[in-house]
Amino acid sequence: MIDYRMSYLIDMSHKVGHSIQELSEITGLPTETVIDQLGKIDEQLQKFSYEPIYREEDKLYFPKQVADKWLELHFGKLETEIFYSEYERQALLYLLTFTADEDLSVFHYQEFFQVSKNTILADIKKLRERLTKYQIKLDYSRKKGFYLSGREEDIRIQAHQMIAKVVTSVSGKWGLKKGLVKYSRTFEADVRSYLFETIKASELVIVPSRIEETIYFMVYVLRRAKSHSIKLDRQAKERIKELNAFHGSQLFLAKFSTILDPESEQFYFTLIFMTITQGEIRDTALEFLLECASQIIHEMERLAAIEFKAYRKLLLDLFYHLVPAFFRIKYHFSLTNVLIEEIKEQYGELFALTKIALHPLEMLTGQAIPDEEVGYFTILFGGEIGNQRELNRVIRYKALVLCPSGISSSLIMQSELKELFPTIDFSLTTTVDQLESLAESEYDVIFSSVPLNTQKKMYLVNPIMTQLEKNNLIRHVQEELLIPGIVVPSIDEIIETLLPYIELKKGVTKEKIYRILNRKMIKKLKVKEDEKPMLSELLTKEMIQLTDKTLTWEEAIAYAAQPLKEQGKITDNYIDAMIQKVKDYGAFIHIGKGIALPHARPEDGVKQLGMSLLKVEEPVLLLGDPKHEITIFICLAAVDNEMHLKALASLTKILSNKENLEKLLVAKDQETIIQLLKEGESL
Structure with a gap:
């Protein structure tokens, strides 16, 4: 696509010529880039059989189509090739109303989308139904035309969610630009330029994948803010004012002082900046999130029974990601994660553990953490677990x-x-x-x-x-x-190698062999993932004990570990190490709801992956503390940081299901416990 800064050429008279140097000054692009961009524009003009750029001596003259057909030139597509999905039409209809300076009618919508009146009426009806659950109304009056009513904060968040979705497609992006071009052909370019200037001047570190949707959101909010202001409570304002990004927001809005009062929006735009800004360790106003990051790591270590060796590096990486995530979740800004289904499928057990480990963030924001956000934290933890594999490598x-x-x-x-x-x-x-x-x-x-x-x-x-x-x-x-x-070798290579030496049976073709081999290979390659045992495969009948003995917490851990020792999965040293860990680090093995997960490092005496369970009739107090009353001890002997994760993910599901957990805590025999574990795996 053509660089956005070339849009500054749109409003130039086609009767006035300009030199390359002048065009460079107008666009802010180097002369080499301008020449390259002009070549692209000329290619598009010829492609659509429009008049080419005209040269006379050292001056360039632009045909009228550069202004009239700018979107076609920018995207390299004719407008007749753009087809909006039903969702895109309704989202863009909302955004047109969101920024409306004029009285909007059904005819305006028809003209914009080039569809029938019935289609627009159907879209309006469905959009109104969708908006109802957000307490937003798409109203109409003869005097005002179509307009949005409701809490301004909710109206803007809905605009952000719609932009985040439609910006991912060419037709959606076309519609966003078209909705702006009718007001100004260079306003979007101004916002982009000023935003990048602000980022540089304020030394903000921005997450690249969020930039595009944020620019469009800023443009649309700036258009709306001329007539609709937003109110934040005093406490929120005080907290926002302390952020480094607050100065960046002031710098940015100062560029638009002719169309709105910067002070009325500086707090809201700081929030927008924070949703795309990587955490800054020097920003003292964010220290509470550094503490939250530490809590999440310890929660993950506790739940997944692993120890992150590069703790400080992980703490900083998590903090950098936690900062924008906190502001997105706290203030309801949506996050698009196109990989979320693949993350859930391929890293399901890690996703389940991460979701629970994010409880400190949930408490801070007062909001449930969306799966899209959980997915990115899963990637972060998954990457760190992978990085901890020790590989003896000769680098080439x-x-x-x-x-x-x-x-x-x-x-x-x-x-x-x-x-x-x-x-x-x-x-x-x-x-x-x-x-x-x-x-x-x-x-x-x-x-x-x-x-x-x-x-x-x-x-x-x-x-x-x-x-x-x-x-x-x-x-x-x-x-x-x-x-x-x-x-x-590839499947094709295998088949090509074998064909000269084999005779195919009647009805068997090369394509059929390919399909069979392909299925076999995929199945074979999945074996490694399937090797991770489930909870019920580890906690078999012989690994489960119930007792009515009165035990100290040290005795309970040793008692619970006996089946592992008897089967040669651990040594005595491992039992001692599990007890010592609690003495050294406190009751970290209490994973909630009266369940403890004693464990130590693999090198402390693990010979083979295993788990054992002990249910006591009389609760045991970890370290003598009434806050840590334990009914079930599950000893884990892990051989690495990954093989046991599927089993622990199932355990967290049981802990999260109140009904199954209560049944587990009152179970009287091994068979009942095994049945409850299997039910937990299918939740």
Whole structure:
């Protein structure tokens, strides 16, 4: 697409010529970029059979179509090729009303979307139904035309959610731009330019993947703020005023002082900045989130029975992501996570544990954490768990991992690549926008989730790869970079190799063999994930004990661990280590609801993965503390940070289900406990 700054040329008279230097000054682009952009515009003009840019000596004259058909030139599509989905029409209809300066009628909507009156009436009816649950009304009066009524905060949040969804498609983005062009053909470009200036001047670190939706939201809010102000409570204002981004908000809004009173919106725009700003450790107003990050890590360690070795690095990474997440959740700004279903499918157990570990954030915001947000925290923890695998590597190549969604979103991609290619150094990670700031000498090869125009060897990978995709990537990288190891042939290569030496039965074709092999390979590659045992597979009858003995907490842990010791899964040292951990770190093994999860490090005496359960009739007080009354001890012997996660995810489901938990706490025999564990796995 054409650079947004070229839109400053739209309003120029087609009768007046300009030199390249003048165009550079008007757009703020280097002369080389201007020449390149003019070439693209000329290509589009010719593509659509419009008049080309006219040259006379050193002056350039733009045909009238540059202004009239700017959207077509910008997107490289004719308007007749744009088709809005039903949701896009209703969202854009809402946004048109959101910024309306004039009395809007059904005819205005018809003209904008080029659809029938009946279609618009149907859209209005469905939109009104959708808005009802948010206490927003799409009203109509002869005097005002269509307008929105309700709490201004709710009206704006609904606009943000709609923008976040429609901005992901070409038709949606076209509609957003078209809705603005009718008021000003350069206002969006102004907002973009001033925003980037503010980010630089305020030294804010922005999450790249949120920029686009935020720019459009800012543009639409600035249009609406001329006539609709928003009120925040005094306590919120005091907290917002302390943030570093508050100064950035003031700088930004000062550019629009001719159309609105900056003071009326400076607090709200600070919130917008905070939803896309990476946490800044020097911002003292955010110290409470650093503490929250620490609590979440400890909660994750407790629930997943793991210990993060690079604690400080994880704390900072989590804090950087927690800051925008807190402001999004607290103030109801939506987050689009297109990978959420894949995250749930491939990292289901980690997702379940992360959701519970985020309880401190839930308490801070007073809001349930949306799955889309949980997904990004899952990626963060998953990447860190992957990074903790100790690999003895001889580094031959330095790779750059690129992801448009920010540093934290690339962690799982980075850790999986490390496992696939142990002879490549994957320590260098950045975003696409920051690629130019890196010297090419710093890396030999690029692994990116988006296509790039680069001279370096590049491999396009999905942020979350299927097993088959991993298999194909291994083959390509080994073939092209000559990485030591066994090259896994493709299915096509296997078939082509075998065909000269076999005779196909009647009715059997090459395509049929391909389908069978493909199914077999996918099934085989899934085995590793399926090796993670479920809770009921670990807590079998012989690993479950019930007792009416009166025990101290140390005796209870030793008693609970006996089945593991008898089956040779742990040593005596491990039992001592579990008890010592509680003495050293307190009652961290109490995971809630009267259930304790004693465990220590694998190197403390674990020989094989295992779990054992002890249910006591008389509750045991951990460290003699009445706040930590334990009825069930589940000893965990983990061999690494991952193999036990599926089982623990099932345990957290049981803890989260009040009915099943109560049944478990009053169970009188092994069979009942086993049945409840199996039911918990299917929740």
